[in-house]
Amino acid sequence: MLNLSIRTRGWKTDYCFLLEENPRVPNFNTYKTDIERPTCILECTEKNEGYLFLSGIPSQRKDHQGTTLRYDLVATFNLDPLEDDSWDNNSPKKQYLMGLTNVILLWLNDVRFALKESLEDDKSFEDTRLPVATNSKLGKLIDDILSQQYIDQVLQLTNNRNWTQDNKNKLDNQLKEILQKSLEVGLPKVNLPEQQIDLPEQELDLPTWWGGVNNDESCNKWLKLVENLILGKTKGKALLLNIATPSSLGRLSVKKDENLGVLLAKEWSRSQPEPIKLKTSQKTKLLPFTQNLPNNVIKTEEEVKKKGLLQEVAQKVIQKGKKDINEFKGFFRRSD
Amino acid sequence: MSSKKALEAIDFQKYVDNEKENQFFYKIGLIGPSRVGKSSMLASLLEEAKTVFAQSLVSIEPFVDEDGISLTKDRIKNTINNIVSGLDYSTFDPGYGIGTADPFIFDLVIKISAEEKQKNKSAQLRLAILDYPGGWLKEPQNADQKIWKKCEQWIKDSSVIIVPIDSNLIMEADNKEKTKASRELLQVLEVEKLVRDWAKGRWLKQESGLLLFLPVKCETYFDDNGGIYNKSQELYQRMHQFYGDVIEAAQQEMSEKNEDNQETTQDSFLKRMVTKTSSYTIEYHPVDTIGCIELANANWEEKNGKLSLDCQYLVRNPSNYIPKRKPLGNIGVLNSICKHMVENRRNSGMFRKFWDKLSGNDKLLTDAINRLSQQKPGSRFKEIAKGNIAKRG
Numbered sequence: 001m002l003n004l005s006i007r008t009r010g011w012k013t014d015y016c017f018l019l020e021e022n023p024r025v026p027n028f029n030t031y032k033t034d035i036e037r038p039t040c041i042l043e044c045t046e047k048n049e050g051y052l053f054l055s056g057i058p059s060q061r062k063d064h065q066g067t068t069l070r071y072d073l074v075a076t077f078n079l080d081p082l083e084d085d086s087w088d089n090n091s092p093k094k095q096y097l098m099g100l101t102n103v104i105l106l107w108l109n110d111v112r113f114a115l116k117e118s119l120e121d122d123k124s125f126e127d128t129r130l131p132v133a134t135n136s137k138l139g140k141l142i143d144d145i146l147s148q149q150y151i152d153q154v155l156q157l158t159n160n161r162n163w164t165q166d167n168k169n170k171l172d173n174q175l176k177e178i179l180q181k182s183l184e185v186g187l188p189k190v191n192l193p194e195q196q197i198d199l200p201e202q203e204l205d206l207p208t209w210w211g212g213v214n215n216d217e218s219c220n221k222w223l224k225l226v227e228n229l230i231l232g233k234t235k236g237k238a239l240l241l242n243i244a245t246p247s248s249l250g251r252l253s254v255k256k257d258e259n260l261g262v263l264l265a266k267e268w269s270r271s272q273p274e275p276i277k278l279k280t281s282q283k284t285k286l287l288p289f290t291q292n293l294p295n296n297v298i299k300t301e302e303e304v305k306k307k308g309l310l311q312e313v314a315q316k317v318i319q320k321g322k323k324d325i326n327e328f329k330g331f332f333r334r335s336d
Numbered sequence: 337m338s339s340k341k342a343l344e345a346i347d348f349q350k351y352v353d354n355e356k357e358n359q360f361f362y363k364i365g366l367i368g369p370s371r372v373g374k375s376s377m378l379a380s381l382l383e384e385a386k387t388v389f390a391q392s393l394v395s396i397e398p399f400v401d402e403d404g405i406s407l408t409k410d411r412i413k414n415t416i417n418n419i420v421s422g423l424d425y426s427t428f429d430p431g432y433g434i435g436t437a438d439p440f441i442f443d444l445v446i447k448i449s450a451e452e453k454q455k456n457k458s459a460q461l462r463l464a465i466l467d468y469p470g471g472w473l474k475e476p477q478n479a480d481q482k483i484w485k486k487c488e489q490w491i492k493d494s495s496v497i498i499v500p501i502d503s504n505l506i507m508e509a510d511n512k513e514k515t516k517a518s519r520e521l522l523q524v525l526e527v528e529k530l531v532r533d534w535a536k537g538r539w540l541k542q543e544s545g546l547l548l549f550l551p552v553k554c555e556t557y558f559d560d561n562g563g564i565y566n567k568s569q570e571l572y573q574r575m576h577q578f579y580g581d582v583i584e585a586a587q588q589e590m591s592e593k594n595e596d597n598q599e600t601t602q603d604s605f606l607k608r609m610v611t612k613t614s615s616y617t618i619e620y621h622p623v624d625t626i627g628c629i630e631l632a633n634a635n636w637e638e639k640n641g642k643l644s645l646d647c648q649y650l651v652r653n654p655s656n657y658i659p660k661r662k663p664l665g666n667i668g669v670l671n672s673i674c675k676h677m678v679e680n681r682r683n684s685g686m687f688r689k690f691w692d693k694l695s696g697n698d699k700l701l702t703d704a705i706n707r708l709s710q711q712k713p714g715s716r717f718k719e720i721a722k723g724n725i726a727k728r729g
Contacts, residue, residue: 036411
């Protein structure tokens with residue numbers, strides 16, 4: 001199952017998702033990013049659910065004040081943890097998922113082109129937030145499929161809340177056409193290198209890392225993660241955040257066995273992949289420790305941590321020499 | 337994975353007052369239509385503040401979190417970049433703005449400079465200004481209803497409401513048809529409804545309120561910031577023509593019946609200090625958002641049977657250099673907000689507690705706010721109405 005939603009603005013009508021209420025998504029507001037600028041949030045969970053939020057896709061259309069408009073794309077999809085061999089490359093589902101991967105690839109290229117252009121304008125990295133691309137290939141692809149007249153009509157239906165299933169089906173088909181057509185769009189040669197870079201084994205295995213959006217090695221690693229996430233080969237998150245810093249990424253919650261790859265902008269744009277140093281926030285919300293715990297004895301700090309206790313608590317526990325985990329009911333565990 | 341919810345760009349939970357952590361947000365709501373220039377207005381406020389607060393201990397800046405990140409700073413910087421991108425040596429193209437698709441809280445801090453902090457105990461006062469897609473005013477059904485309810489609640493809880501007005505729309509509407517189109521573009525009816533709800537909320541809570549009408553993009557209508565013509569009186573009259581019902585709605589909900597509105601500001605202040613009566617103030621602060629531009633052409637265009645205004649701007653005194661922006665009128669807004677805080681600090685329970693703590697912790701800051709509140713308003717400022725909030729029951 002794949003559901004696509006698109007948000008844009010019309011000649012006069014303000015931004016809203018076409019022919020639907022706001023799509024349901026995971027809690028995105030913890031990420032340090034301005035979603036009015038290029039942002040990518042791709043999450044794939046252990047429940048085989050996938051979510052994609054892609055913002056800042058520029059359209060050639062303008063509103064009544066001459067302001068350039070943009071698209072935000074949301075995709076929700078179920079993943080089947082199938083091996084590559086069992087996939088039929090021509091199956092619609094595989095085609096759509098490959099299309100989704102390509103949409104992200106096109107979008108990343110647009111973002112990098114825009115960044116490159118603005119750097120050629122002698123702007124410093126500090127001033128270079130991810131700019132909105134002026135010649136967006138993805139934007140043009142969407143514009144070609146969703147005409148201005150069609151969007152204005154659909155926005156009218158959305159405002160009046162009187163669309164039919166036929167309207168909805170037509171839009172769904174057009175959004176899926178974007179995925180299909182994305183597979184046909186040639187990628188520019190300026191930015192992403194065509195060959196894969198062989199990274200050292202150790203770095204490839206890095207489960208949580210960040211890199212610069214203007215660094216080929218980081219981008220290739222990130223795109224590989226995107227592909228693996230969308231095709232259900234791994235779980236985790238691939239993010240492009242336009243305000244976050246390497247330090248702030250340490251507060252992201254990452255589950256065991258999840259991968260996290262983040263591309264950053266600004267002065268980190270050129271960075272190669274680096275590990276994210278996850279930290280426990282002093283302000284992490286704490287919940288009463290109420291889970292059923294096995295009545296066993298703790299011998300090491302590691303063991304305490306495995307039970308889900310905070311590191312700080314674990315250290316105290318060991319220091320105080322308390323051995324029975326049942327004594328720690330009433331202590332706390334992390335909310336995530 | 338967290339539970340699924342509507343796409344929510346901001347965490348409203350971060351802006352809840354917390355007495356234990358001595359965290360208080362002075363909430364401000366913006367009620368304005370889409371593309372009126374809300375973000376540009378706030379960017380110009382911060383720019384003008386830099387000039388005004390130069391060589392003083394006080395500053396107003398975007399809030400920076402524990403990771404050194406400021407979403408507000410980035411949003412403001414992007415807005416300024418967009419304005420600069422639209423300015424070349426002789427013309428200004430307003431089309432570089434990007435428009436708001438999600439609610440956003442401009443989180444500003446009034447504080448004393450870092451050097452002084454080392455010598456004294458320090459505190460900070462947070463101003464949290466909610467911006468949201470202007471289209472939600474007219475089509476709230478397009479918003480996620482839970483998020484829209486949070487926005488509405490924010491507006492009701494706000495001590496201060498700012499109504500930004502595109503001055504070109506009210507000044508360039510020279511016939512009935514264009515006036516009707518302008519009213520629709522400014523969404524005056526929807527503004528009236530929200531202002532009425534806010535005013536009713538003030539009355540229900542018996543808390544003071546400040547309602548500010550801010551015509552923006554006023555460069556062409558004043559001669560005190562590089563302009564040639566003075567059409568300030570006409571602008572004020574037209575604002576009344578367009579927003580008279582909004583002003584009346586606010587007064588209907590808040591004002592004491594048969595009130596003697598002729599009492600002086602000082603009498604009113606003294607009376608409130610003695611009786612702890614809550615008050616309302618309605619003011620007019622026209623603002624030059626950019627400062628160095630002039631409206632050259634204003635063409636009404638018809639599309640799909642609806643009129644819209646296409647404005648073309650020229651840069652004043654064109655040169656080969658980047659035009660120097662010179663916003664004006666914003667500091668009066670800040671002064672009024674500070675004045676509102678000082679005058680009404682005894683009336684609002686939570687704010688009173690916060691102010692008492694602030695006074696104890698950071699006398700420099702409370703003194704600075706006091707001084708700001710006492711500054712004389714500029715010549716553009718007009719007080720539209722002032723009075724006591726009617727008692728309940």
